[in-house]
Amino acid sequence: MPGLRPAATTSGAGSAPVRVRVCAVLLHDGQVCLIRRQRPAGPQLSLPGGLVDDGEDPPTALRRELLEELGLDPDALPAPPLLRFVQDQETLRPGESAPFRRQHLVFTAHLPHDLHRAVARTEQDDHDQAPAVRVPADTAAGLHLYPAIGDALHQAARPHTTTGPLLLPAMTGASYQWC
Numbered sequence: 615m616p617g618l619r620p621a622a623t624t625s626g627a628g629s630a631p632v633r634v635r636v637c638a639v640l641l642h643d644g645q646v647c648l649i650r651r652q653r654p655a656g657p658q659l660s661l662p663g664g665l666v667d668d669g670e671d672p673p674t675a676l677r678r679e680l681l682e683e684l685g686l687d688p689d690a691l692p693a694p695p696l697l698r699f700v701q702d703q704e705t706l707r708p709g710e711s712a713p714f715r716r717q718h719l720v721f722t723a724h725l726p727h728d729l730h731r732a733v734a735r736t737e738q739d740d741h742d743q744a745p746a747v748r749v750p751a752d753t754a755a756g757l758h759l760y761p762a763i764g765d766a767l768h769q770a771a772r773p774h775t776t777t778g779p780l781l782l783p784a785m786t787g788a789s790y791q792w793c
Contacts, residue, residue, distance in 0.1 A: 632702075632715045636676040637663025637761065638695055639722045639770040640686070642730035645748040646767065648759070649683065649737050652744070655708070655792070660760040661720065662737075662746070672697070672719050682739040684746055690729060695721035696774050701761050703785035707792055718761040719779075722770045762790050 638661060640647040648659045662683045666675040676695060680686045688695050699720035707714045725733070736743040749757070755767040762785050763770075769780070783789065 632717055634666040634672065634675075634717050634719060635663060635761075636666055636672050636679060636719045636721065637661035638676060638680060638688075639698070639720060639763075639767065640684075640725055640733070641722065641751065641771055642725040642727070642748075644751055644771070646751045646754045646770075647684070647725075647733060648747050648749055648754065650745045650747050651737075651740075652742070653792070658760055659747075659749075659754070659757055661763070676719075676721055683734075683737050685732070685734045685738055686725075686729065688723060691723055692726060693724070695723040697779045698722045698770055698774060699763060699766055699782050700779050701763060701782040701785060703761065703790070705785055705787050705790055705792065716761075718763075720761065720763055720766075720770075720782075722774075758791075761785060 640662065647662065649662055651658045651660060662680060663676065664679040664683070666672055670678075673694070677688050680688055697719055699718075701718040701720065703716040703718065704713050733746065735746055737746060751767050751771050755764045757764060763782060766780070766782055
């Protein structure tokens with residue numbers, strides 16, 4: 615993935631570090647797998663994934679996160695997850711004064727029937743065991759997702775036709791509200 619740096623970086627004195635988060639649009643039969651977490655202001659639907667650890671490359675981080683959260687080994691897929699989208703985030707979390715910054719690397723993977731059935735129904739590495747739900751991709755596109763890739767979900771379901779990952783509009787306080 616030329617040009618993408620998984621390590622945390624800073625963009626000036628006093629600015630918050632930018633952490634890289636990997637996540638996956640897991641598709642099967644027109645549905646996408648989402649994690650439904652309960653937040654103080656209501657439910658949040660997230661793509662499964664998490665932060666890239668120091669010294670870890672994004673595909674390795676994605677494999678680790680999918681194994682930890684859903685028991686899914688991407689190495690068992692017919693084709694490896696494909697980096698499709700990049701989305702920057704700089705928002706304020708409720709109750710915090712410093713900007714919350716992330717760079718989201720969004721991969722896509724089409725799950726064959728046997729692997730789709732094997733994906734855990736709850737988030738395995740969360741003490742609350744948040745439900746892993748399957749939602750029609752068309753419906754999910756209109757939901758409040760984290761990261762905010764709803765408008766791009768229709769592209770995620772199609773074969774990859776561009777020469778590199780697409781840069782999605784940034785998540786800002788004007789475009790995204792935390793649950």
